[in-house]
Amino acid sequence: MITTPLSEQDTTLLDRAVALAQKGLFTTKPNPRVGCVIARKNKIIGEGWHVRAGQDHAEIAALTAANHDVRGADVFVSLEPCSHHGKTGPCASALIDAGVARVVISMLDPNPEVSGRGVEMLRQAGIEVLISDNPDQARMINSGFCLRMEKGRPLVRLKIAATLDGRTAASDGSSQWITGDSARKDVHTLRAMSCALITGIGTIRADNPRLNARVDSDVEQPLRVVVEGHHVVPPDAAIFNEAGRVLLVGPRSLPSRKGVPSGAEYLSFDSNHGKVDLEQLIKSLAGQGCNEVLVEAGPTLAGAFLSAGLVDEIWIYQSPDIIGEAGRGMFVMPGIKSIQEKMSFQLIDSRPVGGDVRSIYLPQEKGL
């Protein structure tokens, strides 16, 4: 479909719609974050955003805020209005019924099977539709959703806390509190954005984490996933004491788990040498509606995700401490024997977070 450079005024109003979409950052999962502005002669008369799956889409929230008095008005929306009946009616029909004159959108629906249908519906009803030629910001806030719709997999972030000398745990196994309060707060934001958090049984045994998102605002808690192996999560683990779903996954090659702790779910996957097939796990999470997945594991599972080529972003929080060579490294990757086999990344952001430094890397061959 043809995209158009927008006027300055249209750009400003569409930017506002994208900013509104951000308000759903922690809550819309598995749906995309979407914002909508309705304006008459460039003056905003109603705006809204999608808050939660099953609740009003952004367009309906904006129509409601404008008391549906929008005949002849312009609509700015960060994602193509839907054309299908899901948990709510099609937004394209609601805009047609409301009699709006013009709809400006940041990007088409990334689902190739429905992409463009909302635009077609609006145009057939005589509404002028413009599609921005600069969808970058709108795509960025839904990068995981776009990947899931376009490629059937979620965006996988790997987060690790390390010392200045690249150690993730001391030789006695202790690793909690490598980084300071600000970095830990930042990680909770990252968790809150995620649909699923994945850790390994080694981390559960060493740290007994709660693995939930502790932020000051409303949050839809991510699914917590533990990859088990020869060892399994004990029934009194802290992960079972928090609200939200817990999914335990194990390798099919090992004797099956004797019972699943109450409140948890269990899935087994194909395996190699007693290790869960991580690609199958990631595909399964996409099938369960996960857009963004955060891996927060020890060096064994973190290295396995990297070796399997499943990581889209690495987030490293580095403290200004040194704990020496007896501490554990960041990634166990026994497959790499020579420098020619190195994996290369591109630094896209690096900034201080309290007394630590947060750096974000993308695999060189992937990009976003």
Ligand SMILES: NC(=O)c1ccc[n+]([C@@H]2O[C@H](COP(=O)([O-])OP(=O)(O)OC[C@H]3O[C@@H](n4cnc5c(N)ncnc54)[C@H](OP(=O)(O)O)[C@@H]3O)[C@@H](O)[C@H]2O)c1
């Ligand atoms: N600094 C940080 O950011 C950070 C974060 C988390 C944890 N940690 C530290 O890391 C340490 C634990 O690390 P870890 O390496 O022992 O544990 P881990 O990476 O959390 O878990 C690894 C275990 O998962 C199981 N597993 C099943 N399928 C697997 C697969 N495909 N690939 C890899 N593992 C698979 C295996 O269990 P079985 O051995 O039972 O077969 C494996 O030993 C602790 O000291 C913890 O404090 C540090």
